Amino acid sequence: MQEELFTSGRNIPHIDPSLQIWHWPISTYLFLGGLAAGILFFAALFYVLGKEKQYPTAVKLATVISPIALSLGLIALLYDLTHKFYAWQLYTTFRIESPMSWGAWVLLIVTPLSFLWVFSYYSEIFPKWENKLQLLTKFKFLKTFELFLIKNRKYMAYALIPLTLVLGVYTGILLSAFNARPLWNNAILGPLFLVSGLSTGAAAIILLSKTTAEKHMFGKIDLVLIIVELALIVHMLMGMYAGSQVQLEAMQLLVNGEFTLMFFGFVVILGLIVPAILELIELIGYKVPVIVPALLVLLGGLIFRFVMVEAGQLTRFLY
Template identity: 40%
Template sequence: MHEIFTTRNNPYVDPIMAMWEWQIPVYLFLGGMVAGMMIIAGYFLFSGRHKESNCACFSIPFTSLILLSLGMFALFLDLAHKPYVWRLYTTFQLKSPMSWGAWILILVYPALIANILIRPSQWMINRVPKLSEIAGKIQQHHILIRNIGILNMLFGLMLGAYTGVLLSTLGSRPLWNTSLLWVLFLVSGLSAAAAYVHLVAKNKAESELLAKADNGFLVVELFVFVMMFLGLLSSAKPHIEAANLLLNGAYAPIFWVFVIGMGIVIPLIIQLLAVNHKVKHTPIAPIMVIVGGLILRFVIVSAGQYSHWFNAHFH
């Protein structure tokens, strides 16, 4: 027998940590997906695809802006001391990933707005006619457009990586304490973004390209999962227990069915058949990828809080 009894009963801490609820996974998902969308839109600008009139790179930044703002609103809802939120921007804490993230978000918005200004939608021009003039000036400078593309890729990479680093630096939660988490979240974000662009792209070649790219991201995501579990399973006991939470423990059904099965493997098979012209492209696979990415964040945040060190003196 080995029994530990505690009189502590703090809300959302005991019996298991559940401090972060739906807001954080939603923010991490939207942040990751926007990061992926910025990298894709930035790549399109960098590679000159924006010269095509129906390039998705002109609609992605505005959607990104909306999604990121929704994500940040979710983050704001999570704060317990809301009137003090401005304190994030009166300091820079070098060792705090959350402080880095707050300032990265400040960089992301101008990069997205610069991308929008290259070719604003007619709806925007009708409201602010001056935008047309600004867009005209930007379009005369191809190097500027390339640089906006590079900035979007760079800040997208930073944003996507940060969503994983935020959790992985919290060493007290063994499941998160893996340096591969940022790679997982970045690839998952890219995958969800590719799925989204594949869904909405009006240019057929672009849609096909993104379906192929998404297949690549999904394969890499599976590989990162394998590497992450190898790392955790060959680490200390709390890390092994944390990995087993997903592999065969309390979170196994949702992890295998919704994250791996419906979020990666099945859409990967459907999209592989589609890009090889065995079946038609349908919205089913990309929607499964996007929903799978969202469920992944919920599972990682919830199971991560469940995972813990063992405060036992007798072993």
């Protein structure tokens, strides 16, 4: 074990003047968690509304992404942990004031539910696999289990709606709980990350959808979410403009610093404004390849998390 002696509260390696503890796995995890939350939220919502047949991609097909995204996100999170073999201790208690505790428990519930939701549609999503492998025929208990899940799908949907909202908000609150980092220390990050996750979920559904009606519906939803996301970003920047000197200096990283091009160029313009314009043009009636705005929204959502995680770690309180 390496021992270090600190004689001052300043210039502590990896902590002051800037954090050096969260890298690409955390940004990737936040993106994948928000994406999965967005997809599962729409799947559960439209199922409860009785729109399963009208929007099959949202309710069935796109949900295949969710367990994969959550699994990869958890692998990235585990990879980033220093003491990997102690991660299980998060589940020995629940602390209501801890965002990490909330996130750990919500992920513990949502991840298996995402697998169960997909398996409840196994016969419909993977008919070719079933015809070839005959899993449900060979293993009767799997067929019984699928029927049980189909019968209780509505209960899963009612559980997923609030749980996915908590998961989406948590990805932002996880950062805003760090009071010592001015860029993160604002109440907008929770709603902002939630709306961004819902937007990337809608974009993924648009990419996979095969019907014009479904593409139009989620194009409208995504357009509204993009407008809300832009409003939240403006509100966040205005709030920091009206804040203390450290918040003004932290904001300079985004508006007049090393992250300005990434934030305004790739997130705000390419990731939000351009997709919104393209989706609006497509909704008016002009032909626009839906893959373009959908991919831009996904790319913008990913870069947004990288920017916020990296820039936030460079900010600190000095006054």
